[in-house]
Amino acid sequence: MPKPLNVALIGSKFMGRVHSNAYLKVCKYFDLPFDVKMHTIAARDGKALRPFAAQWGWQNWTDNWRDILCNDDIGLVDVSTPNHVHAEQAIAVLEAGKHVACEKPLAGTLDDARAMRAAARKARGRKTFVWYNYRRVPAVALAHQLVKAGKIGRIYHVRAVYLQDWGGPGTPLLWRFQRKLAGSGAHGDLNAHLIDMARFITGDEFSEVVGAVEQTFIKERELIEDAGGEISGKGANRGRKRKGKSTVDDAVLFLARLKQGAVASFEATRLATGNKNANRMEIHGEKGALRFDFERMNELGFYDATLPGKVQGWSNINVTRGNDGHPYVDHWWPDAHGLGYEHGFINQAADICLALAGRKPLVCLPDFADAYETQRVLHAAIQSARNHCPVKMSQVK
């Protein structure tokens, strides 16, 4: 019988629900070295905690996350709170001798991220993870495997966009629009994913941000009672129209160079009208190309330029076939039954369990040091936008 892994989760909003679902399901679909126990949920809103715990099957609940630190039964703590508390909570967890899995981005600022990396280095034997969930969408994991196998050869271009449109004038002043809570807007929220995915799929690192533009289109937003609310802006005071200043970007676009010579473009926006969650990437190489769109997440476009010209063309791989070795899908459904957003998180919960048991996850898991590299690029892009100049990564410590 696998030994129990008692998990505590801090945060009960959107990611709190997604991660609760992952811990609830992971042992049902993966044969793991641990029996994952949903030990404690912690969140500020004490009133909502009891029903949340009952709904998801958390054994205990507390409105003081620090209660978790002194509970020796808890082995892994999941930090799924707004960006400005990632450092305080993750560092306290590491200092309490526990493993930590933190939501992305690592932090709202490079300074916070650096402190988290330092704490991880000091915390001997404690493992750290960051929920860059798109690495475990089977099509993205397959893209990583194909590039690693040399199927597209030398990479010339990475072209990445993350287009959403929920950030219009009617969206209230959520925490995500307040720099002191989020650090940045669409940039740290969405370009963070694109940078991580580009690093993960290409296996390359950034050498320079050549130029960037940062734009806040909507300068003021309606104040609401529950600023911690998520995208839907639940709790908006429809009656009162008091407004507050948005202090983050609605969109950031930047151009970059990768160390092995590729040139890359990135675009993150919450105002791409008509696009709901279009996390799209195209990678063009000497021997072929790949393209992915999360809104068609079970498919991967592959162009094999080594075939005879007359038969070259984009193939659309339906990445749902476990018998063909498509990543993760053998734990799920038969061919072409498809996976959803939540499965990437369940796949990551499984890989975290494997890593905690000293076993190799199916594809590499980002720890705090890895995620710090993504945070450096986020920082460099903002520096480039604000100073209207290129920023070499060697300048960003």
Ligand code: SOE
């Ligand atoms: C909002 O932009 C959001 O929920 C992001 O925070 C997630 O990381 C992304 O996966 C979906 O959109």
